[in-house]
Amino acid sequence: MNKKIIIINALAMFFCSCNLDQEKNEKLEKELISYKKQYALLKDQYKNIVKQNDSINNIVTQKFIDREYLDFFVNNTYKYSLNKRNLVTFVFNKIGLNKNDVLGELWNNGLFSFYNFENNAEITSKSDFFTYLWFKIDRSPEFITSFLSNEDKKYIYTLFENNSFYKDSGLEAMVKGLLISYEQVENNPELLQKIYKLAKDEKEYVGDTVDFIEGELDIFDVSSVLDDINYSTYPNESKRINRIGYVYKFWARRYEEDNKEAVYNLLKELHSNLSKENIKAEDSDISLLPERNG
Structure with a gap:
């Protein structure tokens, strides 16, 4: 058992x-x-x-990105495929609107300089790619009007919320100068053509172009807006005479591209959302304009 x-x-x-x-x-x-x-x-x-x-x-x-690929991308798909928020953020940070005078930094970093790409320069960085993209972009009024969606614009506005970058960087003064100068030249194609030719012929010195403009227009308002004391709170890398020349040459280029009205409307919308002002050359309450003497 x-x-x-x-x-x-x-x-x-x-x-x-x-x-x-x-x-x-x-x-x-x-x-x-x-x-x-x-x-x-x-x-x-x-x-x-x-x-x-x-x-x-x-x-x-x-040491370069294939141009044929870029041309296909730029000419056929970029309106829909670009991450525009990343693009805007890249430009914002590259210019450094939190520390730099906007026009001086644009000249210093060459972000919008087309010279290299007119001479087949290599594309080796994000900055090069952005400049090439800007060089190739469609400049028709239809494209400019539709490129940024309302959501894209709202994102741009958020970059200037709770800070004074718009004013401190001189961007506000530049936009004001552009809006005021547009009112002076919008119906004067002959003047714009002359300014465009002078700008193309000038080397580094802008004085001759500004002297010509001053002989044709009353530039007191634009000059006051772009004066050093009103321009940027950061150390200025640009000079007032260059800023004055820039705003008038800007519209001469837009006239040649046949898109000045579309660009003006875009700038006006930007300014109205960032500063809540409505700027015209004849306005008497423009905050940055001093009284005339005499």
Whole structure:
């Protein structure tokens, strides 16, 4: 009897042990399957990283981005595929509106300078790509009017909320100067053509162009808005004579592109949302304008 009990107990322990081993094996098998899946995922991620790295190395090695690809992208898809918020943020940070005078910094960093791309310069950075994009952009009034959605514009306005960057950087003064000068030249195509020709012929010195403009127009209001004391609270990298020349040459270029009215409306909308003012040359309550003497 005792022998039977011992045998039964031994068999029971054996079968229990087998069941435990089977459960343990099943658990280990499931864990192995899970690890294999994780390994496969990590392997795919590694392959993608290697591809990205190779792509970067190719660009660095070649020192340029293929122009044919860029031309396709710029001419066919960028209106819809660009992340415009990232683009705006990049420009905002590149100019440094929280510390730099806007016009001086634009000249210093060459972000909007087309000279290099007119001479087939290489594209090796985000700044180069932005400049090339700006160089190739459609300048028709229809495109300018539709390029930024209302949501894009709202995002731009948020960059100037709870700070004084619009005023401190001189951007407010430049926009005011542009809006006032537009009222002076919008119906004077002959003058715009002459300014455009002078601007094309000038080298670095803008004085001759400004002297010509001053002989044709009363530039007191524009000059006052762009005076150093009214322009930027940051150290000025630009001079008043250059700022005056810039606003009139700006409209001469827009006239040549046949889009000055669309650009004016865009600037006016920007200014009305950032400063809550309605600027015209004949307004008597423009906050930045001093009284005339004499």
